[in-house]
Amino acid sequence: MQKHGLNIYDNLDQGKFPQFVIPSRSVNNIVYDKKLRQYILGNANAVRSSRNMSQLRSYTQLAWLAFFVNRLVREGKSSTLRDIYYSSQAFSIDFEDQPESDNIIVDLEAVTLSPREEFHIFPEERSSVFGDLTIEYTVPGYEGKRMNLSDHPDGYLIGPSLSSAELVDTSAELVIAIEKGGLFTRFVEEKVHKKFKSIIVDTAGQAPRSTRNLLRRLNQEMGLPVVILADGDVYGEHIAMVIKSGSANAAHLRELTVPDAKWLGVWATDIEKYKLPTIPMTESDIKRIYDLQKDPRYQGRKLEETIGGLSKT
Amino acid sequence: MVAPMGRFTMIFKIQGEGKRWKNYNFGRVKISLSKETFSQISPSEFFYRNRDLAGFSNPTRSLYTSVREFVENALDACDQKKILPDIHMSIKAVDPEQSDPKPYVLTVKDNGPGIDPKHVPHAFGTVLYGSKFGLKQARGMFGLGATMAILYGQITTNKPVTVRSCADGKMSDEFVMLLDIQKNKPVILKHNTKEASKTGLSVSIVLEGDYSKAGSKIRDYVSQTSLITPYASITFEDPSGEKFHYPRIVKEMPPPPTIIKSHPHGVDVETIRRMIVDTHYQIPAVDNKMIDKVKKELGLQKKNLTTKDMLERAQKRWSDLSRPVRTIVAVMSFLNVDFDGLQKIRIDDIDVANKKITYWDFGTSQSHAIELDPESPYYKQLASTIQGDTLLTFLTKRFQRVGPTTAEKFCEFAKFKPERRIGSMTNEELVRLADALQKFDDFLAPDPSCLAPLGEEPLSKGIMKFFNPEFASVLQRNASAYSGFPFVVEMGIAYGGDIPTAGLKVYRFANRIPLLYDEGSDVVLKIVNEMDWSRYKVKGDPPLVIVSHICSTRIPYKTVGKENVADRPELERELKNALQYLARKLAVHMSRKGAADMEKKRANLYAKYVPLISQFATELSGKKKEPNYKRLITMGSEIEEQV
Incomplete structure (x- = not known):
């Protein structure tokens, strides 16, 4: 970050317009890496120059963000996507709306090839975890403090402190990711964590990056298999897919995928097999099916068949 | 057989012993009266019976029409004598406590030439007495509308008209008169004379009106009249005592129109008949x-x-x-x-x-x-x-821009011998002659010298003063003609400045009269609405004003109300050309403005953002002193737009 700062400083001092080189995140530059089993960015770069009037504003926003997260990291403070949007106003950096500021954050990730969590920027927490897992905090003021995640039946928010904590010990043999909060609560009530010796994670819909990162760490560091319990529809299937193969939006990032995770639950083929009741699909549901069929992440897998199966219902 | 004549083309000859048909055009009505009928009904009587046709249908409209008639007469009188008009108008309630409609005193005073005292009783006490009967552009016809207003006042309030006139700059004569409607004669109640220092005319009538309803139109009328008459000073005092003063903006008067002969395309059988009587x-x-x-x-x-x-x-x-x-x-x-x-x-x-x-x-x-x-x-x-004359002589002598060559060609076209005496023509031949005059295409275009456009400079000054815009442009088109009537289109466009951003507004004028009613069906509005303004870099609800002035010896009004102009193709073409020319000028201004705005915006952007970047970079790099970034701001604002 300091390197970038120096670069800008020198440019200004020499009467040159500073610029950022950002790996292009345009659709053309997002490719699927079969080896990594996730989307990655290609080689194309985009230049954001302060010389170009139409880019001047977003250039300044990016420079501000670098400056701001530098402060965050230096002072050991955290922020959220929304907080960044509001903080900008104190520096006369005017974002039109939060999507614009979120986008600049992704730009900074791409420039530095680091996830925003490294800059202490977190999404609003909504995803939670429950089960026999002991962690040790690393955040300032809690360093070395340990905690077991089965102590609180509502589960623990997967926030900045949990994301940065060390994973110490677990008796669980399985990680179950659940799409819905209601089911998560039921699983805790039904003591699924005990019956199946598992850690239960509520992804609350599409899993946030911190959750995906936690799932990956549980899989890689603790050697636990991950199963995903998602709805038997195109959306549930895609939630599972993003956990397995990552998203196009985070193509510039690594360490967010669990390629070996398994999708459990009702499959499309089961609907026919067991003659299950269904809700008729809407037009947008059908469109989604065709979109997914073109997605390289679904190519040549069993999942592809299930899409075909879904399209029949 | 009735001549379709407009308000501005009336060739009226008062012939006490007329042998032929009389043809009257009373502004809004056309009637033909044989001698026998004529003797049974006086013009005053006719107006009395048909006052609603002349714009005196109700107290609201009557008050407005009376204001118009008197103000227009005052302006016309000054125009004719090349006197810079100084008009004072006031409307006062006789009893302010009474509710509308109620009697009002309307007084209009000018600094015009005045009227010779011996003509005053007839000019104001007789319907159809006047001097403005020639082929040239004028606002109204003295003796028609004004007397009608006097008549209306007398009918509704039974109060006399007071006329004060000074024609020689020494003595002023004051007449208090009533109209004898049946005899079409003035009845002088009082007449006195006193010393005066300058010429002018003041007319004061008492009439039933409704100012609460007519007020906004009257104020609009006065203000718009001042726009199209920038050489006049106009003061209006309303019933509440509030004064609206419109000072003189230009000191030069536009050249007055000259009275000219008719154009062959503009005459009909009846007109020819009258012309023959003249030569005969x-x-x-x-x-x-x-x-x-x-x-x-x-x-x-x-x-x-x-x-x-x-x-x-x-x-x-x-x-x-x-x-x-x-x-x-x-x-x-x-x-x-x-x-x-x-x-x-x-x-x-x-x-x-x-x-x-x-x-x-x-x-x-x-x-x-x-x-x-x-x-x-x-x-x-x-x-x-x-x-009478031979046809050849008649054509060359009595029509504008017809020489012997054209006349001979016409005779051949119409199958008349050039030496044919016009006095000996039968009724059928006259019809044939009139028809041929309309159809012959080789006559020169009508002479526009009978027109009195305002001129580009006064119009422009009027618009600048009136709207205080950031941009204005005016255009006077060359004279054109429709059906033998010459016309000139003048147009102005104004943008921005004090003009509210409330969408395009059109100010319509015809022969220096504001047209306030029936805007929707007017040809000018049609043309304006047909424009694709986005092509001229005008978007949304622009602060845009268009001033359109049509001058003609006969404005082709659509209705008897004389508030909207019909869409004659010739007129439409002229209006369109004028508007497109002005819109192009506006477009040039808009792009210049756009470029200037862009440069300004650019300068602002760099001035705003570069110091911020510098601030962030300084902390980010751990430096203490800010870099020397000042020249980047200047450089930034000078970068050409990269497309």
Whole structure:
């Protein structure tokens, strides 16, 4: 970050317009890496120059963000996507709306090839975890403090402190990711964590990056298999897919995928097999099916068949 | 058979002893009255019965119409004498406590030439008495609308009109009068004279009106009149005592229009008939005055020659003799009488076709007829007197821009002999002639010298003063014509400045009169609405004003209300061309403004963002002192737009 700062400083001092080189995140530059089993960015770069009037504003926003997260990291403070949007106003950096500021954050990730969590920027927490897992905090003021995640039946928010904590010990043999909060609560009530010796994670819909990162760490560091319990529809299937193969939006990032995770639950083929009741699909549901069929992440897998199966219902 | 004449083209001749049909155009109505009908109803009576047709249908409209008539008369009077108009108008309630509609005193005072005191009673007390009956552009017709307003006032309040006039700059005459509607005559109640210092006319009437409803239109009328008459100073005091003053913006008056002859395309059978009557010389009455005239022209004041000597003398001086004298001499030669003999007879008829002259002998109390000798040199003289000019002469003399060549071509086209005497034409032939005049395409375009456009400079100044815009442009198109009536389109466009951002507004004028009603169906609005404004870099609800002024000897009004102009193709084309020209000018301004705005915006952007970048970079890099970034701001604002 300091390197970038120096670069800008020198440019200004020499009467040159500073610029950022950002790996292009345009659709053309997002490719699927079969080896990594996730989307990655290609080689194309985009230049954001302060010389170009139409880019001047977003250039300044990016420079501000670098400056701001530098402060965050230096002072050991955290922020959220929304907080960044509001903080900008104190520096006369005017974002039109939060999507614009979120986008600049992704730009900074791409420039530095680091996830925003490294800059202490977190999404609003909504995803939670429950089960026999002991962690040790690393955040300032809690360093070395340990905690077991089965102590609180509502589960623990997967926030900045949990994301940065060390994973110490677990008796669980399985990680179950659940799409819905209601089911998560039921699983805790039904003591699924005990019956199946598992850690239960509520992804609350599409899993946030911190959750995906936690799932990956549980899989890689603790050697636990991950199963995903998602709805038997195109959306549930895609939630599972993003956990397995990552998203196009985070193509510039690594360490967010669990390629070996398994999708459990009702499959499309089961609907026919067991003659299950269904809700008729809407037009947008059908469109989604065709979109997914073109997605390289679904190519040549069993999942592809299930899409075909879904399209029949 | 009724001439379709507009308000500005009326050629009206008051002929007490008219032999033919009379044709009246009372502004909004056209009527033909034979002599018999005419004697039964006076023009005042007619107006009285049909006042709603003349814009006096209700108290609201009547108040507005009265204001218009008086203000327009005042302006016209000043225009004619090239006096920079100074108009004062006031409307006062007779009893402010009363609720509308109620009697109001309307007073309009000008600094015009005034009216000779001996004409005042007739000018204001007689319907259809006036001097503005010629072919030229004017706002209104004196004697029509104004007298109508006076009539309306008298009908509704039974109060007299007060006219104060000073024509010589020394003495002012004040008349208090009523109209005798049945006799179409003024009844003077009071007349006094006092010393005055300047010319001018002041008319004050009491009429029933509704200012609470008419007020906004009257204020609009006054303010818009000041826009199209920037050389006038206009003050209006409303019933509440509030004064609206519109000072003079330009000190130069536009050149006045000249009265011109008709264009062949602009006349119809009735007009031709009247023109023929004009050229058609009557047999002069033989009285002492006429005999003196004959003697004088022949140089016979002292001598008394025999008829024979006298005729010889006339032959020698023939070319110097006036037309009536020639006629008298010709008659004397045929009848072989001297001056004494001439006084003892009365010529009854000269029948050229049958070569006969009939006269009444007072001495013998008998009627006599004498054969005319077609070989006699005097025969031709008499024939031309009685039968009028040849068609060729008639065309070249009575119409604008018709020369002998064109006239001959026309005769060939219309299948008339050029030497054909117009006085001898039958009714059918006249219709054929009128028809041919309309259809012949080789006449030159109408002469626009009878028009009085405002001119680009006064219009521009008026617009600048009135709207205080950031941009304005005006255009006066060349004269054009429709159906033989010349017209000129003047247009102005104004943008931004004090103009509210409330969408395009059109100010319409015709012959320097604001048109306030019936905007929707007007041709100007049609043209404006048909424009694709986005092509001229005008978007949304722009602060845009268009001022359109149509000048013509006859504005093609759509309705009797005279508030909206019909869409004649010729007029439409002119309006469109004018508007497109002005819109292009506006577009140039808009792009310049756009470029300037862009440069400004650019400068602002760099001034705002570069210091921020510097601030962030300084902390990010861990430096203490900010970099020298100042020149980047200047450089930034100078970068050309990269497309």
